Amino acid sequence: MRRVPFLATALALALAVTTLATAPAHAFTPPNIPSLSTATAELNALTVDVERNAGTYDRALFPHWITISGTCNTRETVLKRDGSGVVTNSGCAATAGQWYSPYDGATWTAASDVDIDHMVPLAEAWRSGAHAWTTSRRQAFANDLGNPQLWAVTDNVNQAKGDDDPALWKPPLTSFWCTYAKAYIDVKYEWSLTVDSAEKSALSSMLGRC
Structure with a gap:
C-alpha cells in the first residue's frame, strides 16, 4: 500500500482547518434569486420614473410581521429559514443558532443581533x-417569503441602509453586490414597482460585477 508522506498529510489537514475557519458558517439565501440574464431583462423592463409621495409614507401602512404558521411570525420564519442550528422556544422565538449576514460577511449567534x-x-x-x-x-x-425580499442581516448594517435605494447605499461587502442587485431588481419587477434613473444606473453597474 502506498503511504502518503507525513508532510503532505499535515499540509492537507492544515488547509482543511483553515478553510473551515474562514468559510461562512451558513450561507442560506432567500428563494428565487434570478440569473444574471433574467435580472438584466427584468431591469430593462422596469418603468423609469421619478419617485412620488415621499411625504405621505407611514410604516404602519405595511402591516408586519404577520403570523405565518402556528405561533411563528414572518421575522421568526426567516430566522429559522436562514439560520443554522436554530433552536426556538414554545413561542417560536429563536433562543440559539447561527446567522451569516451576506451584506457584511459577519456571523452572529444571538438573534437580537440580526435584523430582517x-x-x-x-x-x-x-x-x-x-x-x-x-x-x-x-x-x-x-x-413576502416567495421572492428574495427578506434577508437576515447584521442589525446596524440594516439600520445604516435605512430606506435608501442602491444609488444611495450598497452593502459593505462588495462581492455581494451582484447578488444584491439581482435580488433587488427581481423584487421591483415582481411587484411592478418603478425605478428612478440614478437607481437604474446603480443597479446596472452592480450587475457588471457578476
Whole structure:
C-alpha cells in the first residue's frame, strides 16, 4: 500500500482547518434569486420614473410581521429559514443558532443581533408605486417569503441602509453586490414597482460585477 508522506498529510489537514475557519458558517439565501440574464431583462423592463409621495409614507401602512404558521411570525420564519442550528422556544422565538449576514460577511449567534431587512425598503416601495396599493397588497409585500425580499442581516448594517435605494447605499461587502442587485431588481419587477434613473444606473453597474 502506498503511504502518503507525513508532510503532505499535515499540509492537507492544515488547509482543511483553515478553510473551515474562514468559510461562512451558513450561507442560506432567500428563494428565487434570478440569473444574471433574467435580472438584466427584468431591469430593462422596469418603468423609469421619478419617485412620488415621499411625504405621505407611514410604516404602519405595511402591516408586519404577520403570523405565518402556528405561533411563528414572518421575522421568526426567516430566522429559522436562514439560520443554522436554530433552536426556538414554545413561542417560536429563536433562543440559539447561527446567522451569516451576506451584506457584511459577519456571523452572529444571538438573534437580537440580526435584523430582517426588506431588500426593497418599504419607504422606497411607497415612493415607487406602493402608495397606490391596498393595505392588503402592502401587507403581502412586507411579508413576502416567495421572492428574495427578506434577508437576515447584521442589525446596524440594516439600520445604516435605512430606506435608501442602491444609488444611495450598497452593502459593505462588495462581492455581494451582484447578488444584491439581482435580488433587488427581481423584487421591483415582481411587484411592478418603478425605478428612478440614478437607481437604474446603480443597479446596472452592480450587475457588471457578476
